[in-house]
Amino acid sequence: xxxxxxxxxxxxxxxxxxxxxxxxxxxxxxxxxxxxxxxxxxxxxxxxxxxxxxxxxxxxxxxxxxxxxxxxxxxxxxxxxxxxxxxxxxxxxxxxxxxxxxxxxxxxxxxxxxxxxxxxxxxxxxxxxxxxxxxx
Amino acid sequence: xxxxxxxxxxxxxxxxxxxxxxxxxxxxxxxxxxxxxxxxxxxxxxxxxxxxxxxxxxxxxxxxxxxxxxxxxxxxxxxxxxxxxxxxxxxxxxxxxxxxxxxxxxxxxxxxxxxxxxxxxxxxxxxxxxxxxxxx
DNA sequence: ATAATTGCAAATGCTTTGCTTGTGA
DNA sequence: TCACAAGCAAAGCATTTGCAATTAT
Numbered sequence: 081x082x083x084x085x086x087x088x089x090x091x092x093x094x095x096x097x098x099x100x101x102x103x104x105x106x107x108x109x110x111x112x113x114x115x116x117x118x119x120x121x122x123x124x125x126x127x128x129x130x131x132x133x134x135x136x137x138x139x140x141x142x143x144x145x146x147x148x149x150x151x152x153x154x155x156x157x158x159x160x161x162x163x164x165x166x167x168x169x170x171x172x173x174x175x176x177x178x179x180x181x182x183x184x185x186x187x188x189x190x191x192x193x194x195x196x197x198x199x200x201x202x203x204x205x206x207x208x209x210x211x212x213x214x215x216x
Numbered sequence: 217x218x219x220x221x222x223x224x225x226x227x228x229x230x231x232x233x234x235x236x237x238x239x240x241x242x243x244x245x246x247x248x249x250x251x252x253x254x255x256x257x258x259x260x261x262x263x264x265x266x267x268x269x270x271x272x273x274x275x276x277x278x279x280x281x282x283x284x285x286x287x288x289x290x291x292x293x294x295x296x297x298x299x300x301x302x303x304x305x306x307x308x309x310x311x312x313x314x315x316x317x318x319x320x321x322x323x324x325x326x327x328x329x330x331x332x333x334x335x336x337x338x339x340x341x342x343x344x345x346x347x348x349x350x351x352x
Numbered sequence: 353a354t355a356a357t358t359g360c361a362a363a364t365g366c367t368t369t370g371c372t373t374g375t376g377a
Numbered sequence: 378t379c380a381c382a383a384g385c386a387a388a389g390c391a392t393t394t395g396c397a398a399t400t401a402t
Contacts, residue, residue: 204347
């Protein structure tokens, strides 16, 4: 249903095409973090003519427009997610590959502090936790 | 001079060859975090016959033996460093590419706490800070 | 109208691998 | 001796790109 990404494209002046609309729709509706191949497969259910090259190009375009975020988690190919309101980091289940988002202000603050102590202005960061589910 | 890695190989029962000795030596003496190509070039100054395939194989072997650590920082190829005594994370200078190591126990502790709160046992993690030098 | 976008296939860049010859313990 | 390692070139994978045809505005 929702196609929040298409709206963002309009807002940012990103030219829309049929293919981009489909890709936007699929990404808007996906809750997990698909890789390009998974995305391409889903997109092809709507329009089997859309090539993987277009998916690559679009995903990169959206990323440069700040609409999608790319993640290179350990041992997997690049994954994409819609850029959300608030910044968050990820915990990856090493057994299932499931990705859990979390926010921790204390860690954010400490990262900034560490950077400054080293004489740097923090511009970007990457924090990934890899864990296995605790069975109760 | 030093060849700490060769010692580690002996300790861990990793078979030594001329090529591996050279690679071990170069890595032992390098303070920065070389990528495979840089490493191969340095290695070739000692022995120009050593192929890049061997460098790839050796670096992977050492990594599996816990002697080297591999890092995939954003936007660069894989880099290697000798596994050191204590765990540390990295701050990458986005202008020069320089890599600064740091340790922060508070962050470590918080990561564990976050994982547990989410129902996971923390197995591994990745923390990278990207910053630009503050000019004074 | 026309600058941008697509699909296709070929090219890329990094890394791995099959195979034959060479070698460490 | 002989299982393992090295060198070479070919293959693999994810991603990018040149080009001719198509499309959005």
